Amino acid sequence: MRHVAAQTRPVAGMDIGSLSTETVVLQGDRVLGSSLLPTGADPRRAAERSLEAALEKAGLCRSHLAMLVATGYGRVSAPRADERVTEITCHARGARRLLPGVGTVIDIGGQDSKVIRLDPSGRVADFVMNDRCAAGTGRFLEVMARALEVPLEELGSLGLSAPRGLPISSLCTVFAESEVVSLLAQGHPRPEIIRGLHESIAQRIQGMAERVGLAPPVLMSGGVANNRGVVEALKARLRVDIAVPPEPQMVGALGAALLAAEMAEERGSGGGGRTR
Ligand SMILES: Nc1ncnc2c1ncn2[C@@H]1O[C@H](COP(=O)(O)OP(=O)(O)OP(=O)(O)O)[C@@H](O)[C@H]1O
């Protein structure tokens, strides 16, 4: 049988978010398999299913992995993980791989949003996180899509089709939803309301970005990066170009897998664990 050195064995990273769970299986520079599934009500089960799906695509089983690193709010629910690392570290690490020299990461997920600034060596210099309130998160857009009776996936193109955005004055999701319902009742076109909602998210992120200091180039991660309307609103507000990777929801899991590879290498060469 072929001898496989410890540092070349496959590793995996898993991001258990409030809405979606992703796993990336990596060997060296190559992604062998990945999966993206809804987290649902049972993060422990989501973690199991996500790992199995990614391993199946890679044609591997758990015992082949040299290291599994879990991240995301549900990382405590990954009993088969060797290490747990914060989302900030993982998103920064994944972004660095996708956009070398990245200065800022904007991650907008289901229940929180973060702006992370990296120093020139790629380490996290500062970050700010909004996890207190749904405004400025994917949840906000989900509530509004329901109120507007528009599929979530169509918000982006509808918002972009509007010549202008209607200002949404409420910062709170519940009040903003009532505002949207009354704008609809007054006969305002949906696209203009949607564009206004995207602009209100951009305004909230701008406040966060000002606190950490925005350093280009900027990469956006998390599911809301799939919404081109939000991305364009952010570009206009922040006056900066924003790179969106083809699979923005995978950035945290990719970062976790890259950290797993580093840890496996350290341990393979006699190094101990590291607290991050
Ligand atoms: N195709 C899409 N079009 C528009 N929005 C999308 C799309 N896919 C996902 N989203 C948005 O992404 C959000 C989920 O993002 P993501 O999967 O990054 O969250 P999460 O990592 O589970 O959450 P968190 O990091 O807050 O715990 C949804 O709330 C939704 O608004």
Ligand SMILES: [Mg+2]
């Ligand atoms: Mg997330």
